[in-house]
Amino acid sequence: MSHLEGEATGWYMVGSNGMWHGGIHITSTTTPWCALSGKAASELLDFPVPYKGEQSVRCMADGEVVAYRICRDYLTVPWETGPLSVSGSFVLVRHYIQPGEKKENGLHFYTLYMHLAPYSAYVSSENETHWIVNDKLPVLRPEWTPDASAENRNKYRVTTIPKDSRIEWDATEASRSATGPKERRYGLVTFRGLSDKAKAKGTKTSLVEGQQYWILTDRDNLVPSSGGAARPSWWAHLLPPYAEPMQFDKVICPTPYPISAGDSIGHLGYFQVPKDGGYDSRYQVHIECLSADDSLPAFLKNPEKVGESTPLYLKCPSGLPLFSKDLHTNTMVSAGKVTQGEAILKLSQVKTELDAQKQEYWFLPYANGYVPKSNKSAEALSQYDLEKLGFTTTVDEAPSFDHLDGTTSPKGVVRSILNRLLDASSADTRLTHRAVPHNYQRLLNRIDSSVSPYSSQEYLSAIHNPSYRDVNNKMIVKHPSEWYHKKDTSIWQSFLNKLTSDAPEWREYCEDYLDKMVWMQDASKLKLGSSLWHMHPVVFLNAMKANLCACNRDITLDELKKFVSGVNSNVLTSYLTELNAGFKRFGINKCREKAHFLAQVLHESGNFRFTKEINGEHASYAPWYGRGLIQITLKANYQKYGSYIQEDVTSSDAARNKLVALPHSVLSAFWYFEVSRKLASIAEEDDFIKITAVINGGFNGYNDRLTIFNHAVIALGANHLNKKSLDDAFIFEQSSVYQNKIYSLAWGLWHDPSSNRSGTDKNREEALKGYKRAKELIVASPFPVSTSHKKIYGIEYINVLGFVNHRIEALQ
Structure with a gap:
């Protein structure tokens, strides 16, 4: 999140222009390594040093591609100083999360990546047969028969192909493409040697030029030898040998196909932003997290109580009685004070201590005091208890996308935001912030009194107060989508009509921009509707991190x-x-x-x-x-x-x-x-x-x-x-070491209270488990007589059984 704070535009919910903004921006200001310069003539003027797209924008979660528009080139929108370039390329990824057992308690949602670099920004790889390997990759012998077995793959692995190797491969030949373990795509390629770049680094390889090998060909592993940034990984499903061809300059809803978290989505697109008398330039992507699922409010309540037994957070309300620890008697005594303000802590960072009566207490570092675990007011929460973790919903059937026009008294989402910020600031115990609630109440009073005209900037400053950014970012708003409504719909008319008299050149720009950008009605098969739930993409997905894991x-x-x-x-x-x-x-x-x-x-x-x-x-x-x-x-x-x-x-x-x-x-x-x-x-x-x-x-x-x-x-x-962990521990009998006489002996030795071996807790019962199992295995399969004097853990093989019997007898 700190990375996003460097962005001057693209604020969540209400943008810097006072308009509705359902997502966030990532631009070349903060993330230049994801920008990619294309072929637009104005790009060279605005950015004489081209961006090379060293890294891609990555997919935020596992899902499936359900809609896209790949523009061949940048679109142009008329402006008083000349046409301005903007990217209309986007991809929409659908996700599903089901924390519990009941499907009806799951959630369908989408991530939208808008204004991506167009097709022309990438070096064409149509009919490409010569490639550069973009990373070190495992190499399999040509006789490998592709299947889903990792053992099969490892049997035929010979070495790795170095980064910057040259290969020849025709992706259109079905016999030279295959799906391997974990649904990865492989190609039977011909090794053509090391590139000059690899040779300059002193890279060596045992691969034989002209020999064929199987290597991974999906994701960003290959780039055309003619140069250029790696193309978006999801494009691969729109190229041979796949049946559905890539289509340009229109909205396409393909047969959904998978995309993984971390797969490349594309690069930041070139964007010329109009301003009076000129324009500003940048590269950017607009990212939204959306849902048309009516069950979203219920989803936030965690109806199946998933994760209740393995909580990740501790929510402490204001007014919890605090205790301090008497170090002499190891007892907890009243500290004569209570917690000030609500706090949500990660349980992994909250220390637990016992008093003399073995009662457990949490130590709250922000309050410098202890709270007994028996106090149910301090609530342990699952990561799926989203409502209790601060996520809220509000519905705004807004009559206009312009929420702060300076004349019409702001209602709807603006009022909801200010109410939430009033509550948060009123609970803030910092002396330096005591006046903040009064300011929010003053603005709410002005809204109630329909004060007009007003300063839009005053409201924007209050809404985007850095001290309470987390409050805004956890608001989930059902709001009309700017990607659904065309220029002639009523929700745009009040904004556009005002421009007719005040700034006709701005109306012409806005109408043409909307004509080129709006896309949802062309993706009608998805049944998204005109009004959708909008979530902050980073904050919401981060809360889902068990399902959006590493x-x-x-x-x-x-x-x-x-x-x-x-x-x-x-x-x-x-x-x-x-x-x-x-x-x-x-x-x-x-x-x-x-x-x-x-x-x-x-x-x-x-x-x-x-x-x-x-x-x-x-x-x-x-x-x-x-x-x-x-x-x-x-x-x-x-x-x-x-x-x-x-x-x-x-x-x-x-x-x-x-x-x-x-x-x-x-x-x-x-x-x-x-x-x-x-x-x-x-x-x-x-x-x-x-x-x-x-x-x-x-x-x-x-x-x-x-x-x-x-x-x-x-x-x-x-x-x-998790397959074998129980309460953060692993069970000896469930491990494959239970079938190994040497490791069973080791389990006994390391847990034996009489042993000086360190690393485990000394535990008589665990030691006996190890020794008894070792005895069973040794009796069933004795150590070879030919190596009877060989030692294991300092004990000769010939003496192990006697040692084990002695330790079992002693421990019993």
Whole structure:
């Protein structure tokens, strides 16, 4: 949200011109890397240094494309200084969320991305057969038979194709295209060597020029060799071999097809904004979140009480009696004060403490006091308790889109906003804001008195008060849509008629603009209607983050900060780039699998602090001591990693130390996790115990890894993929280690109260579970006689059964 505060226009609900504005703007002012210069002559004059579209606007949630308009070029609208360019391209994505079991309690909603760069801004790839690989990608042998099996895919994987490799591929040949695991698109491509750019970086590859291989071809993985920004990923379904062709310059409702969160939507379009005597220029996208679902108000109430047993928030009203802790007696005593003002806290950030009677208390940092959990006035809330979290609805059957024209007394949505802001400011306990409620009440009184004329700017300043922005952003308004109503409808007439006498050139511009932009009536099969619910797209979707989790998209810096503490933002950013690249490269796409990987690497590296084994130079196995985030150790592993990446990491200290720095510190961890130890499939099964055992060989640091994992699950919205966790813990009997005699022995050893092994809580019952299971497995399948003197955890194989029997007897 802080990023959006840099935008001077495009405010939610009421724009800077006093008109209805149902969405937000993202422009080249704050996000130049998403802008893409096209071929309009005026672009070169306005922006002599072209924007290259380094990054795309991304889809905000999993859904399906249900409507689009792809304009071949920018449209022009007449203005007194000459025609102005504007983009009419858009895509509409439909989403569905169902937190509970009943379909009628779910919600259908849409995200609209308007004013995207037109077709002409992209280098044409029609009939394109020569491409540049846009990222490192897994390579499969040509004899691979595409299917949905990840095991099948891994069997045929040979290496990776470097970024900036040149390939030849004709997407129109059905025999050279296929759908693989997780509905990803693959192509049988011909490797044509490395580009000059790749060669200049010293990139090496074992791929053979002229040889065919299967690689991923969807999303942004390939760009035409003639150059240019990556085209929107959703366009791929409108090109061969798909049956429905792309159509231009009109509204199309295709057969709905899927699009994932994080997929590229497009780039910011060029937009010339008229002003008296001239114009301003920028690149922008207008984003809305809409719903035609009549059940939306009920949805906000969380009718099935979903998440009630796993709340994420604590809502504290004003007037809660506070307690303080007597450190000498460990008792809670009345602090003689109460909470001031309402607060909503994240439960993950609220500490819980016990008093001498083992009663639980929450510590409220904003109030510097404790509240007993037994006080039901402090309410634990699910993320789906949206109404209790502050989301409100209002309906405005507005007679005009112009809400602040300076003469007609503002009613409807403006009055609703001011009433909400009056309530919020009246509950504000800050001394510096004591006069604010009086100002809101004064403006409401002026509305009641129909004062005219009035200052539109005065109302705008009050509405967009930064201190209460969250109140506005949680308002959901049913309002006529500007994309539905044409220029001759009554809702536009009062605005346009006023322009006839005051500014005829503005009327001509507005009418022509509306003719070119309005689109909803041409998408009638969607049955959207003329009036829709409008939600702030960022705030509403963020509230849905368990369903809009970190699956199939990059992890954000804000999310990483939630479970990685004490690390500089610049350091986190550098690691985050490589982590997100690794997740894509190795096919770790689900949010919970990412949490499993991160829990292990963060523990092993001490939150990215250590990429080299402490005192490793003095180890008996030096120079092959631990390096990288997962501490790759021993010569054989270095050799295997070097063979995999086709680089020298063995010949010298300098070569080995590549694993200490980016990108290899991260890449080696992914290699170890996915290629060497095949842990991605175990992560998909949510087997935290097995992953830890394989990474560590035992359970050193188990509790720390688990704490990191649980925090990562919350930050990445990964609770919905839970398969084995019970109250933030994992059950030994449900893990595949229960079928492994060595890891069962380890479970017993690490939990044994008499053991000096650290990392887990000492627990007699858990130790007995491990030892008893190890005994069962050893009796059923004894250790080989030929290796009877080999040791595991310091115990010779020949002595393990006797040791286990001794510990069982002692613990019982």
